[in-house]
Amino acid sequence: MEKCTNFDRNVTVYEQTQMSNLESVLSAADANTDTALQRLFALLRMPSISTDPTYHDDCVATADWLVAELNGLGFDATRRDTPGKPMVVAHGGPKDAPHVLFYGHYDVQPADPLELWKSDPFDPQIEEGPDGPMIRARGASDDKGQLMTFVEACRAWVETTGDLPVRITILFEGEEESHSPSLVPFLQENAEELKTEIALICDTGMWDGNTPSICTMLRGMVAEEIVIRAANRDLHSGGYGGPAANPIRILSHILASLHDEQGRVTLDGFYNGVHDVPGNLAQQWESLGFDPKDFLGKVGLSTPAGEQGIPALHQIWARPTCEFNGITGGYTGDGFKTVLPAEARAKISCRLVWDQDPHAIRDAIRARVRHMLPDDCEVEFIGHGADKATVMATSDPAFEKARKALATEWPNEAVYTGGGGSIPIAGHFKEVLGLDSMLIGFARDDDAIHSPNEKYNVKSFTGGVRSWVRVMAALGK
Known part of the structure; x- marks a missing residue:
């Protein structure tokens, strides 16, 4: 019992230390914006197309670039070769802090058809958009821009305090866009090294431009x-x-x-x-103000089809x-x-x-x-x-800590959402490593991922960096 009391006292001191540093770290993240964008642009210039063997060497070079960046931040980072594209694995942060696994993927979709792009897909540009400046390039949103929000948040912590508020294991994959043939064997072979308390995945989006979200349900699929x-x-x-x-x-x-x-x-x-959607979650979804007519109107439809008597949002996320x-x-x-x-x-x-x-x-x-x-x-x-579908255990206190941390960064409170599609990595983490995942991303519905003219709002990038700074602090409590 005495050991537990001492641990509680240490956590309180640790929490106070991290919170006193938070504003300084956020200021450092803001000051780093220009150089952070330069680093992101360097990554975006690498045509790491995993589906085309012609670009294999570019994928290897991209993995090496990430290893160098992470080692420069004090991580112990290595390139791990597989029968396909390399994995990047890195470890950092204090050994006695809460331990998280962060996942992203550095490979991108092919850019074809090239004639539909407004600019060279591997020559990133800043353009003015309806919601402010945006980054135009293949991989800007899926997933290099998202991946780098976390890396830059780590940079702000390390440069300001000399360390990270949590213990972090990083896994960057190079075959997500080609169905991840090497992933499950790699997880199985390295399970002990990769096991943490929870996984963080930055490959999703916000509910809208002012409302961050944590995706807690992903549909599975059978295809025949x-x-x-x-x-x-x-x-x-x-x-x-x-x-x-x-x-x-x-x-x-x-x-x-x-x-x-x-x-x-x-x-x-x-x-x-x-199962039925739990009442508290159903109420939260109802508060989002989802309009099925507006949703369908954007694709030239007007009347919900599907199961009669089931709200359209429930049909997409939970049916x-x-x-x-x-x-x-x-x-x-x-x-x-x-x-x-x-x-x-x-x-x-x-x-x-x-x-x-x-x-x-x-x-x-x-x-x-x-x-x-x-x-x-x-x-x-x-x-x-x-x-199978993946449903996260939101009873884990980490989920509510992260949700409250996101709410301090954005105009609206963060919401728990579902995902109509599938993100297999979350299921693999559950099945192989026994980990629940928090899917926190800053993409927008109009980012045109996998399509010509993919973009990522600068606001998504800078807000994402600041959000991860806050989430790290919250999880380090």
């Missing part, structure tokens, strides 16, 4: 390709139409059976593991889906060709939430197809991945 075959060749519809099985008609009938008139998925057991992503069969070229095709294909993806089992849902899809498949037909199934 279905190929139905009938006759041994395409058939003339005049000679065979009627008695011959038509794979397009059969496939369409099966796909139509997957939803009822209320928009619910009809697969056996599909909703096993789906599962079964969507058709592509259907092919028969003649699809110019003009007309009256054939009964020998085969038809469909690609289906199901976004998953809470405790849904992706493998059970894949089995249910296949069982439905087999049950409805008529005589003279055969089916081939091609799986394209299966990942």
Whole structure:
């Protein structure tokens, strides 16, 4: 008991020390803005495209650049080669402080089509935008700009106080944009080195320009390709139409059976593991003022589809889906060709939430197809991945500390949000390292990630640096 009392006393002193330093560190971060942007621009000039083998050496050079930057800040940083692109691993901060793992990725998407860019995608520019100056370059938002907000926050702490308020392990990946083939083996092989108390991921965005967010729910996904075959060749519809099985008609009938008139998925057991949104979280989401008509209006739609009676925001963040992503069969070229095709294909993806089992849902899809498949037909199934949803344990005090820290930097309080898409790294940290993740990012919806003319607001960058300064201080308490 006495040991615990002494520890509490040390934490109080530590907390007081860090809070007295906070304003000085924030001032240093502001003073570093110009040089911080220069460092970011140097990183953005490196075409670290992981999907194209032509740029392998550029990815290695980018990893080496990050290692040098981190070592210059006092981290023990190394490049770790993998069968694909290198990882960057670094350790720093006091050994007796709370321990966090920070993740980012240094690889970027290809810049094609180049003719649609306003400027060279690897020659970063500052342009004036509707919300102030913005950085135009490939990787500005996804994820180099976000990654560097954390590095620059570390710089401000080290230059001001000589150390960090938390113990930090950094993991920078170079294959996120090419489905991370080396990541899980690397985590498994280095699990003991990478285990901390919580993970921080900066690959998400704010709710709006004045409202930061912590993403606490990410949907999983199961993807399945279905190929139905009938006759041994395409058939003339005049000679065979009627008695011959038509794979397009059969496939369409099966796909139509997957939803009822209320928009619910009809697969056996599909909703096993789906829970209601807790009341306090539902109230917070309601306070965001999400307007489904405005949301859909931006893409030329007006009326929510999906499950009847379920709010649109809940549909995106906390409800599962079964969507058709592509259907092919028969003649699809110019003009007309009256054939009964020998085969038809469909690609289906199901976004998953809470405790849904992706493998059970894949089995249910296949069982439905087999049950409805008529005589003279055969089916081939091609799986394209299966990942569970990730739900963070927001009861961990670190979440509320971070939320309050963000609220002191931005005009509006930080909110807990969900994510309609998937960020596999959060699930891998949970499964391999046993870590919950806080997903804190400063991107904007209009950043055009993966598209021509990607940008990152300077306000997102500078506000992100200051936010991480505050979050580090809060987590170091």
